[in-house]
Amino acid sequence: MALDLQMPILVVDDYKTMIRIIRNLLKQLGFSDIDDAADGAEAFEKMKQRRYGLVISDWNMEPVTGYELLKQVRQDANLSKTPFIMVTAESKTENVIAAKKAGVNNYIVKPFNAQTLKGKIEAVFAE
């Protein structure tokens, strides 16, 4: 799948600073259509309203975590194919395996750099 720089991307994180960091990194990578949500519930609502080309989500959020969002998305017939990258400080093997089982496309551990983000996005769309 080719990388479309025009595709809308949804960034999900409860820290505005992290959203701002990811937004700036994505802009540097050439993406321009970037939306955000503060937790899994808000993200899921936005995803039902608009078709995003990629979701980049934190794990640990309240009330709905990124892990729950991932499972909801994969269970929804209309959204199940949406590429989903987890960006999180949760770095236990248990978390990675759970995310993989739930259908995550890639997994980035915080702190990360632009090169890692770029590499993982490219890897997802090379699948």
Next chain:
Amino acid sequence: MAIKKADVKNVIAFLEENRTRNTEVTLNDVIKLAEVMASSIRDLVHSTSPSITDEFSAISFEIKRMKDEIGRLRVSDMKHNRIPEAGRELDAIVTSTEEATNTIMESAEAIMAADTSDAEAYQAEVTKQVMEIFEACAFQDITGQRISKVVNTLNFIDQRVSKFIEEMRLAQEQEEHQHEETPEERRARELILHGPQHNGEGVSQDDIDALLNGDDKGGDSGSSQDDIDKLFP
């Protein structure tokens, strides 16, 4: 041995005194009642059995020791001063790091957006923004001092509670007591919320890549080989 009303008049007086009180019964109230009862009955039983008197004396000594230990905990100081102060320090840390991060990001964004066509103006703008980044980084010094104060408070509480547990011989009872999972703990367990790991714990980005690609089986413990093999056939 019959107990007469006169023998327990102090107990009755104590209970009468507290009968109409609206506040909750505290551990101190229970200790006080035990003291009053022990001293009232001591005189009564002294004539009949000296060994019982000795038992009451021992109980009285234990009660006094417990009161002293509770006093040494300095619960009021912890509750009204040290813990709220530590909370304020942590709030200040969150605020100052957020402000510093915003300042740094604003400067970085200004540099990225600066017009490069005029080299001299561009250099002046970059210098100005870099100076602001340097200034914002001063938060680290103050944050370090605030964290030290919080750590001191935690040490203060740790020392006193540990000493109290030791003196009250509660350690064994605590170990035997079945810990009941709180709703927060259950949520963390069910949603696999460990939070950030320290250096050397958790897995690196390389380990994660290996897990996702099936090249390796991860760095930390907790998952069986079978679990991982099922994921990456």
